[in-house]
Amino acid sequence: MKKVALVTGASRGIGKATALLLAEQGYDVGVNYRQDHIAANKVVEAIIAQGGKAVALQADIADEEQVVAMFARLMAELGPITALVNNAGILFQQSTIENLTAARINNVLSTNVTGYFLCCREAVKIMSARHGGNGGAIVNVSSAAARLGSPGEYVDYAASKGAVDTLTTGLSLEVAAQGIRVNGVRPGFIYTEMHASGGEAGRVDRVKSLLPMQRGGEPIEVAQAISWLLSDAASYVTGSFIELAGGK
Numbered sequence: 654m655k656k657v658a659l660v661t662g663a664s665r666g667i668g669k670a671t672a673l674l675l676a677e678q679g680y681d682v683g684v685n686y687r688q689d690h691i692a693a694n695k696v697v698e699a700i701i702a703q704g705g706k707a708v709a710l711q712a713d714i715a716d717e718e719q720v721v722a723m724f725a726r727l728m729a730e731l732g733p734i735t736a737l738v739n740n741a742g743i744l745f746q747q748s749t750i751e752n753l754t755a756a757r758i759n760n761v762l763s764t765n766v767t768g769y770f771l772c773c774r775e776a777v778k779i780m781s782a783r784h785g786g787n788g789g790a791i792v793n794v795s796s797a798a799a800r801l802g803s804p805g806e807y808v809d810y811a812a813s814k815g816a817v818d819t820l821t822t823g824l825s826l827e828v829a830a831q832g833i834r835v836n837g838v839r840p841g842f843i844y845t846e847m848h849a850s851g852g853e854a855g856r857v858d859r860v861k862s863l864l865p866m867q868r869g870g871e872p873i874e875v876a877q878a879i880s881w882l883l884s885d886a887a888s889y890v891t892g893s894f895i896e897l898a899g900g901k
């Protein structure tokens with residue numbers, strides 16, 4: 654069966670590494686991004702240069718209409734989705750709770766939680782046996798923050814990842830008999846541009862000596878776990894989480 658993956662937030666970081674790896678493994682890849690079309694197009698060009706197939710798909714995953722339109726375009730250009738990687742996520746300036754506003758909290762939750770739900774919903778409609786689909790696999794990119802809580806940094810972000818974990822558990826049970834596996838990964842401290850959004854681009858280097866493995870992680874190390882969870886090698890794995898936090 655043809656393998657078609659959608660990776661949200663694939664213009665850089667963990668999503669980019671995942672899109673490139675899945676393309677190497679024979680998936681046609683939908684490269685979702687929100688605004689950086691130049692970076693997303695470079696990912697698509699890299700995949701095509703390796704002999705793969707990919708399309709850039711602009712959509713804000715927090716926007717229901719844009720998510721529906723993105724899935725329609727994916728279907729039209731690559732065919733039925735077999736693998737979804739919910740990866741696009743945001744966080745804001747490091748802060749204690751006194752400075753968290755409703756607008757900020759809702760912004761984090763609408764991307765990191767509602768966006769994941771909407772993409773799961775659209776994927777399930779195509780993959781599930783009860784809708785005539787052939788099954789598939791979903792990986793939700795959570796965070797070690799769901800366990801650690803990110804005190805003094807971004808408890809709102811950590812709480813959104815707690816919700817992602819509950820989504821993963823609940824949906825895995827809901828669709829297990831529909832031929833769909835749903836799993837999660839919890840990265841810890843990975844070298845990406847996300848930390849600059851929190852106001853500390855060098856955050857991984859600051860904390861690395863405190864980690865059991867005494868180093869930060871690379872995006873490819875997360876991508877490899879995601880690709881394994883999506884693969885037939887993980888055919889009896891659902892509702893599971895892989896920790897990628899160097900032992901933290």
Ligand SMILES: NC(=O)c1ccc[n+]([C@@H]2O[C@H](COP(=O)([O-])OP(=O)(O)OC[C@H]3O[C@@H](n4cnc5c(N)ncnc54)[C@H](OP(=O)(O)O)[C@@H]3O)[C@@H](O)[C@H]2O)c1
Binds near residue numbers: 715844
């Ligand atoms: N880096 C870490 O240490 C770490 C640790 C634990 C968990 N994670 C999780 O891993 C995932 C990827 O993180 P990263 O570090 O690779 O992040 P990143 O480098 O900041 O990249 C984020 C990606 O998400 C896209 N994006 C953001 N908001 C979006 C939206 N509303 N709709 C569609 N795309 C959107 C961005 O696209 P544009 O540039 O076009 O906006 C970009 O491609 C996130 O879920 C994050 O929470 C990361």
